[in-house]
Every structure is written in structure tokens, then in C-alpha cells.
Amino acid sequence: MRIDIITVVPELLASPLNESILKRAQESGHAEIYVHNLRDYTDDKRRTVDDYPFGGEAGMVMKVEPVFRCIEKLKSERDYDEIIFTSPDGITYNQHEANRLSLMKNIIILCGHYKGIDYRIREHLITREISIGDYVLTGGELAACVIADSVVRIIPGAIGDEASALTDCFQDNLLAPPVYTRPAEFNGWKVPDVLLSGNFAEIEKWQDEQAYARTKALRPDLLDE
Ligand code: SAH
Numbered sequence: 701m702r703i704d705i706i707t708v709v710p711e712l713l714a715s716p717l718n719e720s721i722l723k724r725a726q727e728s729g730h731a732e733i734y735v736h737n738l739r740d741y742t743d744d745k746r747r748t749v750d751d752y753p754f755g756g757e758a759g760m761v762m763k764v765e766p767v768f769r770c771i772e773k774l775k776s777e778r779d780y781d782e783i784i785f786t787s788p789d790g791i792t793y794n795q796h797e798a799n800r801l802s803l804m805k806n807i808i809i810l811c812g813h814y815k816g817i818d819y820r821i822r823e824h825l826i827t828r829e830i831s832i833g834d835y836v837l838t839g840g841e842l843a844a845c846v847i848a849d850s851v852v853r854i855i856p857g858a859i860g861d862e863a864s865a866l867t868d869c870f871q872d873n874l875l876a877p878p879v880y881t882r883p884a885e886f887n888g889w890k891v892p893d894v895l896l897s898g899n900f901a902e903i904e905k906w907q908d909e910q911a912y913a914r915t916k917a918l919r920p921d922l923l924d925e
Pocket of ligand 1: 785786787788789810811812814815816830831832833834836837838839840841843
């Protein structure tokens with residue numbers, strides 16, 4: 701899968717996209733992630749990407765032309781399944797959306813900044829608007845990292861132990877059961893006996909019960925879906 705991220709602050713994306721699973725997924729060829737600096741698509745000496753809003757409100761607005769040029773260039777090179785804009789008024793991101801995106805071949809994620817982006821971009825070029833929650837960030841970069849991370853880790857083969865991604869929270873609309881590791885007793889705190897029993901059928905049953913009980917207690921709304 702290929703992800704192209706368009707931003708005015710490429711520095712914000714460097715480390716999150718180049719460590720851990722995202723790093724390994726790129727090294728193993730499961731994912732390609734490219735970051736495009738919007739300033740490279742300007743045509744003035746000062747590399748201007750923003751301007752004052754019509755109507756005289758406070759704050760700056762991202763200009764149409766550099767975004768248009770960048771997206772058109774990418775589109776001329778390959779077909780994109782989705783052109784995403786990160787926005788607090790988009791659909792609320794969740795695991796279902798991550799699963800859906802992980803099946804795609806090429807996506808673009810456009811990060812907003814400043815007061816927002818000239819609305820014509822959203823009207824004419826964007827195919828999906830995604831919010832990562834009901835709060836306002838400084839820019840879409842952190843949201844793009846959240847999307848890229850959650851999508852890439854579920855591409856089949858990207859995680860060494862594939863079963864691991866499928867037993868995470870929200871897959872099957874259930875929260876994950878508790879996990880423990882050695883030592884079996886620490887400070888008088890014991891790991892549940894069943895996990896030490898070696899009886900895999902019993903362990904699986906316990907995990908299913910825990911997942912259901914935790915979901916019912918903490919996120920009953922998931923069980924209604
Ligand atoms: N004035 C805008 C917010 C601008 S914040 C408004 O009230 O809607 C600047 C940029 O950060 C946005 O354009 C968007 O790309 C990004 N952003 C902010 N909050 C976000 C969120 N919850 N999810 C995804 N992107 C967000």
C-alpha cells in the first residue's frame with residue numbers, strides 16, 4: 701500500500717512514521733509512505749502556502765494553488781482510491797475505517813494547518829474527510845500519523861505476528877482481554893491461574909469472557925453495534 705501525505709510541516713511526520721512497525725512495514729515492502737512539502741508546490745520566492753481569509757476573519761487560510769498542483773501531480777502518476785482531508789468536522793475515525801483504508805492501494809492524506817484550507821479544495825478534490833476526535837489540533841499532521849499507523853499495522857504481513865493485530869481492541873467490536881508476562885508473581889500480585897494452566901481451550905474461553913465482560917463494563921455501546 702502507498703500513502704502520500706501532504707503537509708506544510710514535514711518535520712512533524714519524520715519520527716512517528718520511521719520507527720517501530722511503520723519502519724519495518726516500509727523496509728519489508730508492505731507499505732510505502734511519502735511526505736510532500738507543500739512549499740515545493742508554490743511558485744513565488746517566499747514559497748507562500750497561506751493567505752488572509754476573504755471576509756476578514758482572524759487566522760490564515762491554506763491557499764488553493766499549491767494543494768491543487770501537488771494533488772494533480774500525484775494523480776497524474778497513479779490512481780488514488782481515496783483523497784483524505786484531516787478535519788475536526790469529518791467522520792469520526794475508528795477501527796472500521798482503518799480496516800477499510802488498509803485494503804486500499806493508494807491514498808493521499810492532506811493535512812490542514814492554520815485556520816483551515818480554502819474550501820474549494822474540499823469541494824472539488826477531497827473524497828473523504830476524517831476527524832480523529834472532538835478536539836482541535838494545531839494541524840492535521842498528528843491525525844495523519846494516527847491514520848497511517850493504524851492502517852499500516854493491519855496490512856496483512858506488516859506485523860510479524862499477524863494474529864496479534866486481529867486480537868486487538870475493536871476488532872469484533874470487543875475490547876482486548878488483559879495480558880500478563882513473567883514473573884507469575886510480583887510483590888504478591890499474581891497472574892490469573894488459568895493463564896499458567898497450559899490448557900489452551902480454557903485460556904481462550906477465559907480471554908473471551910474477559911473481553912466480553914470488559915466491553916460490557918467499559919464500552920457497552922460497542923455491543924449494541
Ligand atoms: N478552524 C478549524 C480548525 C483548524 S485546526 C475548525 O474549527 O474546524 C488546523 C487543522 O488541523 C485543520 O485544518 C485539520 O487539518 C487539523 N485538525 C484539527 N483538529 C483535527 C481533528 N480533530 N482531526 C483531524 N484533523 C484535525
